[in-house]
Amino acid sequence: MVASQETLDKLEDIGLNMYERKIYAALLGRGTSTAGELSEMTNVPRSRAYDVLESLAEKGFSVIKSSQPMEYVAIPPEQAIENIKKQHQKDLQEKLDRLESFKDSEAVGELEGLYDQGVELVDPAEMSGSLQGRHQIHQHMGTMFQQAQKSIKVATSEQGLNDIYENHSDLLEEAREQGVNVRILAPVTDNNRNAYENLSNVAEVRHLDEGNEFDMPNGRFAIVDNDGLTVSMTGEDVHSTQDTAFWTRSDHLAESTMEPVFDMLWHHSEEP
Numbered sequence: 001m002v003a004s005q006e007t008l009d010k011l012e013d014i015g016l017n018m019y020e021r022k023i024y025a026a027l028l029g030r031g032t033s034t035a036g037e038l039s040e041m042t043n044v045p046r047s048r049a050y051d052v053l054e055s056l057a058e059k060g061f062s063v064i065k066s067s068q069p070m071e072y073v074a075i076p077p078e079q080a081i082e083n084i085k086k087q088h089q090k091d092l093q094e095k096l097d098r099l100e101s102f103k104d105s106e107a108v109g110e111l112e113g114l115y116d117q118g119v120e121l122v123d124p125a126e127m128s129g130s131l132q133g134r135h136q137i138h139q140h141m142g143t144m145f146q147q148a149q150k151s152i153k154v155a156t157s158e159q160g161l162n163d164i165y166e167n168h169s170d171l172l173e174e175a176r177e178q179g180v181n182v183r184i185l186a187p188v189t190d191n192n193r194n195a196y197e198n199l200s201n202v203a204e205v206r207h208l209d210e211g212n213e214f215d216m217p218n219g220r221f222a223i224v225d226n227d228g229l230t231v232s233m234t235g236e237d238v239h240s241t242q243d244t245a246f247w248t249r250s251d252h253l254a255e256s257t258m259e260p261v262f263d264m265l266w267h268h269s270e271e272p
Helices: 005-013 018-030 035-042 046-059 077-103 106-121 134-147 158-177 193-199 251-267
Strands: 032-034 062-065 071-074 128-132 151-155 181-186 204-207 221-224 228-232 244-248
Touching (some): 018 032, 018 046, 018 071, 035 046, 046 071, 046 077, 077 106, 128 134, 134 158, 134 228, 134 244, 158 181, 181 251, 221 251
Parallel strands (some): 151 181
Antiparallel strands (some): 032 071, 151 221
16 A cells, blocks of 8 residues: 555655655555665665654654664554654743743843844834734734833724734733733624633723724724834735734824824723
8 A cells, every 4th residue: 555645745744854754654554664675665765765764763753673684663653643743842842941041041131232222223213114914913013012011002803802812812911910001992792702701801801882983893003102003004804914004113103193092982982
């Protein structure tokens, strides 16, 4: 029995290169085999077959037997998947540990000082730009929320409330714990009730009735500390990769223009 191309493609999705896919599939069909035999079966050069089998062993897809000639034993697919899953989890945890260690180091303080110094030299007009794609927009908003010291004000849509919950609930909780006043304004319906109930633990969330004359169901913007602002430039009907937003560090635009809009909407909102 020979593995289908579709199955080989799936093995590529979990991290096996072309030679690894071929040899692992062939090894499964034999149970135990030598590098030379697998090389002949798969047309993988013998000089590469040893490296490939060693790589498969490291990833948990095979076991090397102490024999002459050296033989290799296939690991059952489900167990192999668990092996590589555990390896990825271990690698990820090590990377996260390094990031946390770096975050708490003096180096970050030094880099923050350089950033603050650079910001002081930049004209406010230059601290603005566009964001393309919903992922980039949420990434930027996450940065804003992390930097908040006084207030976070978010006006969003029905689906936007779900997006805020899925992407930023942990950051908003941290901000609230640090004394930041967090307010979120959105239409609250059965479609986002779960997000509302969970976000209510970390923010003051108010409902704006879609029938209200001040309603902005498609308006999405966030104001942080009255100087950071992100405003959606497209509706939610566009593909996530085409979602576009404008951001700026202008206290004039944030405090004098958009904050009064938020305060007006908040005044006409109600408890869900």
